[in-house]
Amino acid sequence: MTILSAxxxxxxxxxxxxxxxxxxxxxxxxxxxxxxxxxxxxxxxILTQNAPWAGVRKAISGxxxxxxxxxxxxxxxxxxILAEAVRPAIYHNQKARRLKTFCRFLLExxxxxxxxxxxxxxxxxxGKLLNLxxxxxxxxxxxxxxxxxxxxxxxxxxxxxxxxRHSMIDEECGYEELRAFxxxxxxxxxxxxxxxxxxxxxxxxxxxxxxxxxxxxxxxEILGEPVL
Numbered sequence: 001m002t003i004l005s006a007x008x009x010x011x012x013x014x015x016x017x018x019x020x021x022x023x024x025x026x027x028x029x030x031x032x033x034x035x036x037x038x039x040x041x042x043x044x045x046i047l048t049q050n051a052p053w054a055g056v057r058k059a060i061s062g063x064x065x066x067x068x069x070x071x072x073x074x075x076x077x078x079x080x081i082l083a084e085a086v087r088p089a090i091y092h093n094q095k096a097r098r099l100k101t102f103c104r105f106l107l108e109x110x111x112x113x114x115x116x117x118x119x120x121x122x123x124x125x126x127g128k129l130l131n132l133x134x135x136x137x138x139x140x141x142x143x144x145x146x147x148x149x150x151x152x153x154x155x156x157x158x159x160x161x162x163x164x165r166h167s168m169i170d171e172e173c174g175y176e177e178l179r180a181f182x183x184x185x186x187x188x189x190x191x192x193x194x195x196x197x198x199x200x201x202x203x204x205x206x207x208x209x210x211x212x213x214x215x216x217x218x219x220x221e222i223l224g225e226p227v228l
Contacts (some may be wrong), residue, residue, distance in 0.1 A: 012139050013184035019222045020192075026218035030198030033146035038114040039071065041147035045139050046098050047089040059095075060089035071112045075103035084184070098134035105132055118148040126152070137175045145197070151188035154197045160203025163207065168222035182198040 034053075035041045040060065047056045062085035063069040068077045083096035109128070110116035117125050122144065129140035144150040155178045163169045169178065186192060207217040214226055 012149055012181075015183050015222065016182065016196075019219060020196050020199065022222050023203050023211070023216045024195070027199055027202050030195060033142070033192060033200035035146075038147035042102065042114055042143050042192050043069075043095075043099065044147070045087060045103060045142040046135070047095055047107060049091070049095070049134075049136075049139060051090040054088060055088040056196045059086040062086060062088065071103045074099050074127075075107055094134070098132075101133050102127075102135070114143075114147055117143070119151060122150050125150070137179075145190060145193055149190045151190045151193060153182040153186070154191045155182070156182050156197075157199060158208065159197070159200045162204055162219060164202060165212070165226040166219065167227055168223065 026042060031043065034040045035044055043060060043063070044056055047059050056060075060069065063074070063082075066081065066085050068074055068079075068082070068085070073222060074082065077100070079093075079096050079100065082099065083092045086092045086095050086099070089095055105112060105128075106112050106116075117129075120128070126140055127150075129135050129143060130137070135143075138154060138156055141152045141154045144152050145154055155175060160169070160173065163178075164171060164173075169181070173181075182193075182196070203217070203219065207213045208221075212226065214220065217226075220226075
């Protein structure tokens with residue numbers, strides 16, 4: 001159970017908006033997701049699982065250099081060639097299989113177009129993505145929000161770490177509960193969700209590290225002293 005879930009929704013709404021404003025003022029517009037097309041967002045979302053973004057960029061470049069950075073190209077590519085292309089993104093063999101599964105899904109159910117997913121109801125689209133091997137909550141929601149502009153809040157390890165350290169949630173809080181924690185208190189605005197998630201990620205990477213820089217953290221005045 002989250003601690004703030006016991007607060008009135010209006011109170012949570014107020015706290016989260018103040019947090020957003022503080023992060024935006026300190027960090028500035030995040031301009032996420034860094035990609036040229038919805039398809040590139042999807043591929044990046046799969047590749048970034050447990051991998052640094054620098055590695056993801058190199059992996060995408062590897063796919064482009066080999067001329068297979070298309071739905072058909074990935075779906076039909078030899079798995080060994082595909083794995084070598086995405087090696088910089090870590091767990092390259094596993095991710096090669098996941099990319100092929102996703103692209104075959106696009107060909108079989110979406111006419112090869114990522115945008116077709118956006119024509120489904122959000123819960124149906126989410127369910128179909130979660131049924132694919134190797135796509136979990138965060139990856140599915142990143143695709144829905146960043147590639148398709150659907151109103152679903154993405155949460156990650158940084159988000160959880162920040163809220164745990166400021167005693168807003170407990171260690172046992174799961175992904176779905178944490179997602180609902182934001183969605184129940186905020187308007188279903190994909191632009192807000194996009195920027196808020198990005199700001200939390202950047203704040204986590206910059207301030208709320210394993211060895212945190214609490215004295216510099218813009219969340220301090222909103223969420224109070226952290227418990228480390």
